[in-house]
Amino acid sequence: MNELELNFDVRVFSLDTIKRALYRFTDKCSFDIQLKDYDIIVTIHAKVDEDLSTKIKNEVLDQDLRDKLSQETANIRTLILANAFSNTGLIQ
Amino acid sequence: MSLLGKKFKLVEAFDQSVNRAYQLLPARFAVLDDGRYLLSNEVGEYLVVNRDQLKSYVKKQVPHNTDFYYDLKSKHFLFDDDSNVAIDLLALKYRTKAQRVAQFTALHLFVVSLRCDYTCQYCQVSRQTDDKVAFDMSEATADKALELVFKSPSPAIKIEFQGGEPLLNFNLIQYIVKEAQRHNLEYKRDLQFVITSNLSFLSDEVLNFCQEHCIQLSTSLDGPEGLHNSNRPRPGKNSYQLTVDGIKKAQNFLGRDKIGALMTTTEKSLSQVKAIIDSYLENNLDCIFLRPLSPYGFAVKNQQAQKYNVERWFEFYKEGLDYILEINRQGHNFVEVYTQLVVNKLRSPFSQGYVDLQSPSGAAISAIVYNYDGDVYASDEARMLAEMGDKKFRLGNVHSDSYEDIWLSDALLDTLESSLSESLPMCSDCGFLPYCGTDPVYHYATQGDVVGNKALSGFCSKNMKIFKHVIGLLESDSDARDILLSWVR
Numbered sequence: 001m002n003e004l005e006l007n008f009d010v011r012v013f014s015l016d017t018i019k020r021a022l023y024r025f026t027d028k029c030s031f032d033i034q035l036k037d038y039d040i041i042v043t044i045h046a047k048v049d050e051d052l053s054t055k056i057k058n059e060v061l062d063q064d065l066r067d068k069l070s071q072e073t074a075n076i077r078t079l080i081l082a083n084a085f086s087n088t089g090l091i092q
Numbered sequence: 093m094s095l096l097g098k099k100f101k102l103v104e105a106f107d108q109s110v111n112r113a114y115q116l117l118p119a120r121f122a123v124l125d126d127g128r129y130l131l132s133n134e135v136g137e138y139l140v141v142n143r144d145q146l147k148s149y150v151k152k153q154v155p156h157n158t159d160f161y162y163d164l165k166s167k168h169f170l171f172d173d174d175s176n177v178a179i180d181l182l183a184l185k186y187r188t189k190a191q192r193v194a195q196f197t198a199l200h201l202f203v204v205s206l207r208c209d210y211t212c213q214y215c216q217v218s219r220q221t222d223d224k225v226a227f228d229m230s231e232a233t234a235d236k237a238l239e240l241v242f243k244s245p246s247p248a249i250k251i252e253f254q255g256g257e258p259l260l261n262f263n264l265i266q267y268i269v270k271e272a273q274r275h276n277l278e279y280k281r282d283l284q285f286v287i288t289s290n291l292s293f294l295s296d297e298v299l300n301f302c303q304e305h306c307i308q309l310s311t312s313l314d315g316p317e318g319l320h321n322s323n324r325p326r327p328g329k330n331s332y333q334l335t336v337d338g339i340k341k342a343q344n345f346l347g348r349d350k351i352g353a354l355m356t357t358t359e360k361s362l363s364q365v366k367a368i369i370d371s372y373l374e375n376n377l378d379c380i381f382l383r384p385l386s387p388y389g390f391a392v393k394n395q396q397a398q399k400y401n402v403e404r405w406f407e408f409y410k411e412g413l414d415y416i417l418e419i420n421r422q423g424h425n426f427v428e429v430y431t432q433l434v435v436n437k438l439r440s441p442f443s444q445g446y447v448d449l450q451s452p453s454g455a456a457i458s459a460i461v462y463n464y465d466g467d468v469y470a471s472d473e474a475r476m477l478a479e480m481g482d483k484k485f486r487l488g489n490v491h492s493d494s495y496e497d498i499w500l501s502d503a504l505l506d507t508l509e510s511s512l513s514e515s516l517p518m519c520s521d522c523g524f525l526p527y528c529g530t531d532p533v534y535h536y537a538t539q540g541d542v543v544g545n546k547a548l549s550g551f552c553s554k555n556m557k558i559f560k561h562v563i564g565l566l567e568s569d570s571d572a573r574d575i576l577l578s579w580v581r
Contacts, residue, residue, distance in 0.1 A: 020521070023517055023518060023547065024518060024547055025547065026545055026547040026548065027545075027547040027548050062121075062123070063521075065121075065146065065147065065150050066120070066121070066521045068150055069116060069118075069119055069120075069121075069150050070118075070521060072116050072150075073116050073117060073118040073119070076115070076116075076117060076118060076179065077118040077134065079179060080118065080134060080179055080182045080183045080186060081183075081186065083179065083180065083183035084182075084183040084184070084186040084187040084190065085187070085190075
């Protein structure tokens, strides 16, 4: 089993973002995650013979965008859903 | 301000060179291929964008006077000071898509007999030899099930007879059809019937009854004679001949549109997709559903499902779809059903009502199964799982449980709660979410968990591949796009 370590700065990426990105690779790897000062240290235990570090880093960037989009639109999403189900008798 | 100024915006409002602030509307994205992303909103409108476009959109840096800005605005990915009507329109479209949840159960499957004359290796329900009447549904059970059918608020009710081979209990089918029609004098629903049969017992009496009561037929055709007979063995080794004779007879008697066929993919099928499609054309069938093998019943016992993986099935599907597109280019309108469903989901404002591609899951909301013994299951797959000894998705029994007991059972509500893609790991922020769904029974059968890890899921992998392929065709192949869009209903 290949082992690899990646570090992410917690001032740049949230722990939640990192976890969401890593989850998408659970078919190919398992992970240990540690917090040390400003670093999120991810130890990757790869089940496949493939260097996944670039893919994982790119996925972290994508997940960071996803999180920004989701946080920014959370209130509007609630508003749209409330509007959609108003007058249907499904919400009081 | 002059009177004119009150009615018209000032000149500065039309200055395209000024970048104005815009607000993001809820959206998700997924990687489509190298460098391209699918950006979709809450109601399934989408744009294919590159990473720079995606970043500039999220960071609110898209210049106001660009086509990309107007694409984002017209498809409701953003709104600005000009208009906030997008929020109302999104709500309206969302309500339209969600309407099927309020309409509730439309498809009611009656397993009128578990007996069957076939011994298919992949059969997803245990079959019994045809002399065991103990495995037939009784009139008393049918009566109780019918009471439940008409408690559904759905304006359209479809009753589908399944087995085993349902025509082995044709007397009960006649009884149920007549009783349902009698009930319907009071309830006045759009009532339809389907018999899913191998057609071995398709007599003139059956056809006359089907004609009299507008009953559709659905059968199984796995491909050319050798493949079909190998997949679907019966005494006499003549299953193909019986099936195609039955299809022809039904087409002549009832009309070409009154009979359809489904195929099941086995390992032997994988190298024969063109021959399989040709067998459908030869038998004057207008569509085919290139289905993967489901992980239930005898399919699992015989480890058929493990013999080929999603990647191999997807190659089979892609080759088949290419061939079908070529058939359409030659002027023959012939449809691949799953692709049609996906294109409809991508391009139509309406929910498509396909049980597997819904959130919450269509289990018991869209379709429900009344087994021969009165047990009620959330889906046909749940019944298959029960036949393997796991009754996790058994919701009750028509003799002992009320409508409320069954539809408000923990077995169902817990399952539905676990099947909202909007709150599931990996699904909740996936760009394909508006088109996809969740299949709690599949994930329970394959991973022992109704939610399942989507990184390990064959369901997720299969659907992602299909979405990417179909969107790729719609975006890059104008010929294919014209054909696929002609399939939108």
